[in-house]
Amino acid sequence: MSHPFAEYRRLFPILQQAAQLSSCSQSAMSLPVRDAITQYLDGWEKRGMDWGGWMEGVAGARAEFARLIGASLDDIAVLGSVSDAASSVVSSLSFPAERRYVVASTLDFPSLCHVWLAQEPRGAKVRFVEGRPGVDDAAARLSAAVADDTAVVAVSHASFYDGQLTDLAASAQAAHEHGALQFVDAYQSAGSVPIDVVAQGVDVLAAGAQKYLLGIPGIAFLYVSPARAAQLQPAVTGWFGRVEPFAFDPRKLDFPATGAKFNTGTPPMLPAAAAHAALRLLNEIGVEAIQGWLRQLSAVAMAEADALGLEVVSPRNLDAKGGNTAIRVAGASAVEQAMAQRGYIVSARNDVIRIAPHFYNTVDEVAGAVRTLAELVNG
Numbered sequence: 001m002s003h004p005f006a007e008y009r010r011l012f013p014i015l016q017q018a019a020q021l022s023s024c025s026q027s028a029m030s031l032p033v034r035d036a037i038t039q040y041l042d043g044w045e046k047r048g049m050d051w052g053g054w055m056e057g058v059a060g061a062r063a064e065f066a067r068l069i070g071a072s073l074d075d076i077a078v079l080g081s082v083s084d085a086a087s088s089v090v091s092s093l094s095f096p097a098e099r100r101y102v103v104a105s106t107l108d109f110p111s112l113c114h115v116w117l118a119q120e121p122r123g124a125k126v127r128f129v130e131g132r133p134g135v136d137d138a139a140a141r142l143s144a145a146v147a148d149d150t151a152v153v154a155v156s157h158a159s160f161y162d163g164q165l166t167d168l169a170a171s172a173q174a175a176h177e178h179g180a181l182q183f184v185d186a187y188q189s190a191g192s193v194p195i196d197v198v199a200q201g202v203d204v205l206a207a208g209a210q211k212y213l214l215g216i217p218g219i220a221f222l223y224v225s226p227a228r229a230a231q232l233q234p235a236v237t238g239w240f241g242r243v244e245p246f247a248f249d250p251r252k253l254d255f256p257a258t259g260a261k262f263n264t265g266t267p268p269m270l271p272a273a274a275a276h277a278a279l280r281l282l283n284e285i286g287v288e289a290i291q292g293w294l295r296q297l298s299a300v301a302m303a304e305a306d307a308l309g310l311e312v313v314s315p316r317n318l319d320a321k322g323g324n325t326a327i328r329v330a331g332a333s334a335v336e337q338a339m340a341q342r343g344y345i346v347s348a349r350n351d352v353i354r355i356a357p358h359f360y361n362t363v364d365e366v367a368g369a370v371r372t373l374a375e376l377v378n379g
C-alpha cells in the first residue's frame, strides 16, 4: 500500500526518530507550525507589539477553520477550550421545567458532561445514554433518548475513547424534530473526518486545535449556525464579543448577529498563529483524502490486532469510526510509557491504548505499533 502523503513526512521532523500515533491527544509538530510560532515570537521581540499581525493570525485561523467545516468566518468564535465553548453556549440557554434535559452519552468526553451537570442549579437535568464501545448505531441510540423535554442534544462526533462516530445529520434531525439544539463536540473528528455543517444541519460545533487539527492547546473554535446565532445571547462575554471591540464603551453591550457574538476576551493569539498554519496545511491536503488514508490504516491496525489476539474496542465498521483504533490492555498508562521507549507514541485512556495515526503516518508505523503492543502485553 503506497503512502499517498509520503512527500509531507519531511514536514514532521519527529517521524525520523519515532512513530507518533497520538493524534487523539496531540498530533506531531510540523515545520509550518514551528515557523508560525517562531514568527510570532520574533515579531514580539523585534517590534514589541503587533496587534495588527496578531489579529490577522486569529482571523486567518477562523477563516481556515470555517473552510474546513463549510462555514463562514463570521460564524466562528475563538475561545480557549472546548469546555469553555460549551459553557458559553449553554450560558445562552434557559432550562424551563418543560424543556430542561441535556441528552448526552457516557462515552462523551467527561468535561462536556461536567459542563452540562454544572447547569443543574440553573434548572437543567442531564439524561445520560449508556454509551457502548464499538457500536455503529450511536446516532440512533442517542436519538431514542431525545424528546420534547430536550433542550440540548450533545453529540460527540468521534468518541475520545473508541473513536466511534455519531452521525451528525441524523442526530441534528432528531434534535430538530423535538425543538432541541444540537451541540457537536468535534474535537476528535475535525481534521480527520469531513464535516459540512450546512449540509449536515449542525447547530453548534466546537473543536480544539491540539488533536487532528495539528495545532497546540489554548484555542478552540466554536461554530454557531446563523439561525441559532440570531436566537442566542451568551451570558459569558467580553470585549471581543462586541460589534466594535475597539470602541471601548463600558455602557454598551451589543452583540454581532453571527456566531462571532460568542467571542469573549483577548483571543489566544499564539495558538491562533499556530492553528492558522496547521489548518492551511490540512485544507491544502483535504480532509476527505485524509479520511480515506486513515480508514486504510484502521483496517491495518485491526487486522494486525486480530492476528495477534488483541482485543479491539473500536467499531469494526470503518464507516462508523474515526482515526483512533482503541485496544484494550491492562495497565494502559504503563504500556503507553513502554511503547514510547520503543519509539511508538500512542495514547492511553482508562483501559485502552489508542493508536491514532494522521495522514503523515505509514502502514509500517501502525503495524509496528500493534506488534510492539502485543509483545508488551503478551510478554
Ligand SMILES: Cc1ncc(COP(=O)(O)O)c(C=O)c1O
Residues within 6 Å of the ligand: 080, 081, 082, 083, 084, 109, 111, 112, 156, 158, 159, 160, 185, 186, 187, 188, 208, 220
Ligand atoms: C472529544 C473531546 N472533547 C473535549 C476534550 C477536552 O477539550 P478541552 O480541554 O479543550 O476542553 C477532549 C480532550 O481530550 C476530547 O477528546
